[in-house]
Each structure stands twice: as C-alpha cells, then as structure tokens.
Amino acid sequence: MAATWFYWALASAFFAALTAVFAKVGLQGIDSDFATFIRTLVIIAALALFLSYTGKWQGVGSFSGKNWTFLILSGLATGASWLAYFKALQLGNASQVAPVDKFSLVLVALLAVVFLDERPSVQEWLGIGLVAAGVLTLALKR
Incomplete structure (x- = not known):
C-alpha cells in the first residue's frame, strides 16, 4: 500500500501523454485559448460525474482561509499552465513541448x-x- 502513489503517478504520466497527443490533433485550426476553455468544461463535467458516482462531494464550510488561498492559487497556476501548454502545442512539436513541460x-x-x-x-x-x-x-x- 505504501507505494500506491507510484501507480497513481504512472497513471498521471500516461494520461498526460495522451493529453499531448489528443490536444495536438484537436488544436488544428482553432484558437489554443478557446481550446483550453473547452478542455476545462470537459474536466469540470467529468469531475462532477466522478464526485457524484463516488459520493465524494463535501461541504466547503470547514475550509480554512489557507485552504481557499492555496487552492485558488493552484487553480490559477493550473489555468496559466494549460494556456501556455496548449499554445506551445499549437506552435511546436508534441515530442518537444511535452518534455519541456x-x-x-x-x-x-x-x-x-x-x-x-x-x-x-x-x-x-x-x-x-x-x-x-x-x-x-x-x-x-x-
């Protein structure tokens, strides 16, 4: 059980690889920022379904100011990363962009x-x- 993080990390790497390939194909002929918006909507919908299926919704009333601050900062950093990543994929080769990422x-x-x-x-x-x-x-x- 102690090394289960490793399997989740491998899964993350696998899905990140698929992200690069799928995004490179999906970005053809459209604006990378708008594509990031579409991707975000898909993620929100998928996570809402996942949370509903697993019963992991929770109240946010117990979140501390620190929780909110750092989750918001993390979300902003993620958004900036995605925007930059999609623009880089649109302009460069996936085999170069992904390693730099x-x-x-x-x-x-x-x-x-x-x-x-x-x-x-x-x-x-x-x-x-x-x-x-x-x-x-x-x-x-x-």
Whole structure:
C-alpha cells in the first residue's frame, strides 16, 4: 500500500501523454485559448460525474482561509499552465513541448526545497539533474 502513489503517478504520466497527443490533433485550426476553455468544461463535467458516482462531494464550510488561498492559487497556476501548454502545442512539436513541460519536475523539486523544507537525497538530486539534462537534450534537437 505504501507505494500506491507510484501507480497513481504512472497513471498521471500516461494520461498526460495522451493529453499531448489528443490536444495536438484537436488544436488544428482553432484558437489554443478557446481550446483550453473547452478542455476545462470537459474536466469540470467529468469531475462532477466522478464526485457524484463516488459520493465524494463535501461541504466547503470547514475550509480554512489557507485552504481557499492555496487552492485558488493552484487553480490559477493550473489555468496559466494549460494556456501556455496548449499554445506551445499549437506552435511546436508534441515530442518537444511535452518534455519541456515536464521540466516542472525540476522546478517542483527546487520550490519544495525552498518553500516546503523538503530535502532530496543525493540519488534524488542526480535524477533531477538527469531530467533537466534530458529536457535540454530533447528541447534543443534540430
């Protein structure tokens, strides 16, 4: 049970890969910002159905100011990320855009050290460095 996060992370990676491929095809001939809006509506509908099916709706009255602040900031960051991602997919190759987008892994590690007081091991820093090198290698292909 302790490693179930890993399977969810793999599922996330798989669906993110599908997102890039599906979006690249779906963006042909339409504005990337409007496409992001359509994508967001689909996500809202799918999540509403999922929450209803699993009975996971909950009241928000117990949310703290901190909960609200950081969920709103996260939502704004997600929206900005999606807008930038779709524009990048519209302009570039999915095989280049997706790896650069995954540079977020490196940025998450750095921000987690600064703001969350996380301390990656030497092995983890090595992996983070390899990801950074891989992103640069893929992004700079000619």
